[in-house]
Amino acid sequence: MSMEIIDGGVTAAKGFKAAGVAAGIKYTGRKDMAMIFSEKPCAVAGMFTSNVVKAAPVRFDMAIVKDSPYVQAVVVNSGIANAATGEKGMKACRDTAKACADALNIPADAVLIGSTGVIGEQIPMDRIIPGVSALAKELSDTREAAGNAEAAIMTTDTVPKEIAVKTDIGGKTVTIGGMSKGSGMIHPNMCTMLAYICTDCSISKEMLERAAHADIPDTFNMITVDGDTSTNDTYLVMANGLAENPKIESEGEDFDAFMEALHYVNVYLARNMAKDGEGATALFEVKVIHADTKDNAKTLARSVAGSSLCKAAIFGHDSNFGRFLCAMGYSGAGFDPEKVSLEFESRAGRICVFEKGMKTAYSEDEATAILSEDEVTVIADMDEGDAKATAWGCDLSYDYVKINADYRS
């Protein structure tokens, strides 16, 4: 196993093409439709929002992932979420998939759909259908094409998110490339807006599902921006087998190598979604160590990462550690406050501010310096066992409020 990070995104793996175009869905003068296409049929695994209100494309994709023998393309639009749109919204998905299938000469049930944007508005099919045609013509396996697709799925994101890694599996080079968009309405519970992972690994659908389902609880489900779980959250991983490695059909060394690479991709995309949370000025990482159980560690980490007061303290570079302790206290996880220690860490250093239930004689200036970096970690040592977990969030800034008080205009 020798995993390596390489340049690229969804077109990095063999046989994958992408495109992004401006279809005028809601925005003007920017790309708002993306397509991913695989030359060869792909095994697919997906995880979707736990929200009771599931957008039409989520319901559409859930059926495809469950029932289709394979998939070959994804069409995504930003601007309108196609959520709370009734039967008309479902028909929009079917018609989009049909148009895509016709353009690419593949079966309609090999097409997945994704949407992100405002809830409650209908998709303008008179712009979607020409958009699909334009995308099909633009498809390319270049680095630039991947960039166009990444740009097209952004809403309030400030930077595109992409990653690619390669690893050795069974003597063959396997590549995994991915893109995602995040920003607002982001909270643990599968997953975070849209993430698309494309790999040329040869792997059975069952093992691909096992890999995704094992890794997401510790990656995408551990990030939070604002506690709001979207109606559209979608994670899809597609594997077309073009790497020609011996097909992974059970656990073992090859599966482990694939898992390691997939985990890297998932953590990278999840972490960068958190860092680019709406209005964020800093990535806010929370590590809980020495907890009694894994579940408690996760609950504690997510509670701190999701607390408005903790997030505001990070924005203010304020070492107000009581808020972190308080957020652990109401998380629902039991623990002994008298055993807890808290440290802050960043590029600027590491400082212990609270030790075994009591404030230390720490320097406020030093703590402020540590909290002033753009990636800040809070480490909570529970002194109760060996379990640990990490959650990723971002600070709460004026800009979060600004963006969300007036999102639609």
Added chain:
Amino acid sequence: MSMEIIDGGVTAAKGFKAAGVAAGIKYTGRKDMAMIFSEKPCAVAGMFTSNVVKAAPVRFDMAIVKDSPYVQAVVVNSGIANAATGEKGMKACRDTAKACADALNIPADAVLIGSTGVIGEQIPMDRIIPGVSALAKELSDTREAAGNAEAAIMTTDTVPKEIAVKTDIGGKTVTIGGMSKGSGMIHPNMCTMLAYICTDCSISKEMLERAAHADIPDTFNMITVDGDTSTNDTYLVMANGLAENPKIESEGEDFDAFMEALHYVNVYLARNMAKDGEGATALFEVKVIHADTKDNAKTLARSVAGSSLCKAAIFGHDSNFGRFLCAMGYSGAGFDPEKVSLEFESRAGRICVFEKGMKTAYSEDEATAILSEDEVTVIADMDEGDAKATAWGCDLSYDYVKINADYRS
């Protein structure tokens, strides 16, 4: 039963005195210690934070409420929470109660303690003890004295919160007066920072507890400012019997009359805490009607009231109803999105924006006008049954971030 709202606060009921002084706990030039004293021993009921990290005064009061035959005084300080302060923090409570008991010539176990402010710092006993002496000398049953106590328990609150009502019970006039402080770190789960209710009703401890425990889940536990449940939340109701009504020792007409008055007091204080949430420009009321169960109605209402995205939409007067639907969807309560209708209501009118799962052809301008008032209600009709619930929150503004990014300076 003829309940009437009257002027006043914690000194409105017979036999209650109060005081507020500037003891220099943390702030300078403002009142930061309060005392309530009842001439006669009081039955007491209390509810306290569900946070695992319970401040020293919370643990102290829980023992008093459970074990003491009666109580007669409360000492409260703002500025420092006396939370995460170890054994030294508990000793501070005991010493404060002892000083209060000596000054008032009552037993030490008849004294309750409350604190609110920064977590992790020790209480400065060299200022608390002189503060207790000053408070004991200032005690008075005037309206002004109640106002001084209200001012002293405030932190980031912008207005004091008080209420008094009188009602007829068994041919006697019974008065209930109360005060509270709220603002930040406010979220359902008992209750919201500090609330003190003083009544001259003659009622057994058991029935007083029953009244408090029955009412708080629908009042104080239905408000949220920022989702953070404090380490110090305390609700106390004290009844000294001076109204000389026939003692309430069981359910019946008299208990109902008391409950009605207590409910009014609790709703008023809870609602006003929400409205004065940190940085709030509007009270954000969420009514869920026609839900299948009371629990689901409460879960749905609290999820919407607590959603950062919904709160930001209210701040922006933005009729982005999809966010309200989304927040219901991830609440954990099950429902059929196709049956949901949503209305906005305020002094400016009422408008239906979403009906049985679809957007209506409503006027954005009209919706914006309705959402621009300082008290705004969202009504979600689930069309599933007869259960209903109301939650109270506030909008999310730039000032919330400002207050909390730099709370301690």
